[in-house]
Amino acid sequence: MLVEQDLIEKARGGDSSAFNQVVLAYRRRILGTISRLIGRPEDVEDVAQEVFVRLYYSFEQLRTAEVFEPWLYRLTVNAAYDYLRRSKRRNESRMADLSEQQVMLADSQAGSRREDDDRQKGQVREFMDSLLRHVSEEDRLLLTLKEVEGLSLKELERIYNINENALKVRLFRARQRVLKAHKTALASGTL
C-alpha cells in the first residue's frame, strides 16, 4: 500500500484532504497503468480523472481499507474498458484507413526524426499493440495487467472476482492468440 490504512479510512469517511492525499499517492501509478491499458497518451489523464471521480463517489462502498488497491485497480480496469468501448468505432475507422504495415511505416518515418532509442521503443509499442488487437478488449486488459503490469493471479482474482482456474484458462487462451499472431509476424519478418 502506498498510503496508511488510516488515511484510506478517513477518505472513506468523506475527508476531502485525505482523499486528496490518496489521489496524490496513487495518480502516477494509475496514469502508468492506464497508459499501458489504452495505448493513447492524449486520453490518459481524462481516464485517470474518471477513475478518481468514480473513487470519490463510491468510496463509501469500500468494505475495508485492506482491499483498497484491488478495488482501485477494478475501477481503473472498468474505466479503461469503458473508454476502449467508446472509442472502438473511432479506432476501427482509423485502422480501416491504414493497414498495420502502413501504420508501422508511418510510425517509423515519424520516428526517423527522433532519437534511435525513441524510435525503437515506438516500434515495440506499435508492434505489441498490433499483436494485442488479436484478442478482445477484455482479454487485452487482462493480459496487460498480468504480463506488463506484473500482477499476480491472486491479485487478478481479487480484482476480477473470479476464481484462479477460470483466470488461468482465460489468460492461456488470450496468450495463445497473441502467440499465434506473434509467430505469424515473425515468419513474415514484420519485426
Added chain:
Amino acid sequence: MNSDEQIDASDERSLDELFVRYRQACPDVDPDPNFMPVLWQKIEARHSFWFTFVRFGRGALTASAAVCLLLVVLNLASTPQVMASYTDAILAETSAEQTYYTEAIHPNTVPDGIALPPQK
C-alpha cells in the same frame, strides 16, 4: 522434445521478452500540473448534476404523492354512489318511461283465456 515443441517454447520465450521490452518502452506518465484542479472540477460538476437530479426526483415524487392523495380524496367523495345496493341500482335504471316503452311494443300480448275489448 520434438521440433514443434522447440519452436513453441522459443516463441513463448520470445513473447515474454517482447512483453518485457514493451513494459520498458512504455513511458512513465507525469501528471499535468492541472491534474488535481481539473479532477476537483469534475467532482464538483458531477456533484452539481447529481444534486439537481436528486432535487428533480424529489420534486417529481412529491407531485406524484399529491396527485395520488387527490385521487384518493375524490374517490372517497364519490363513495355514496358506489355504496348503493344492487337493488337500488336496478330501481334507478328501471324508470317509468322504459316500462311504458316495453308495453307499447307488445300491445296484443295478454294472458291466455282473456278476451281483448272490442276496438272503437
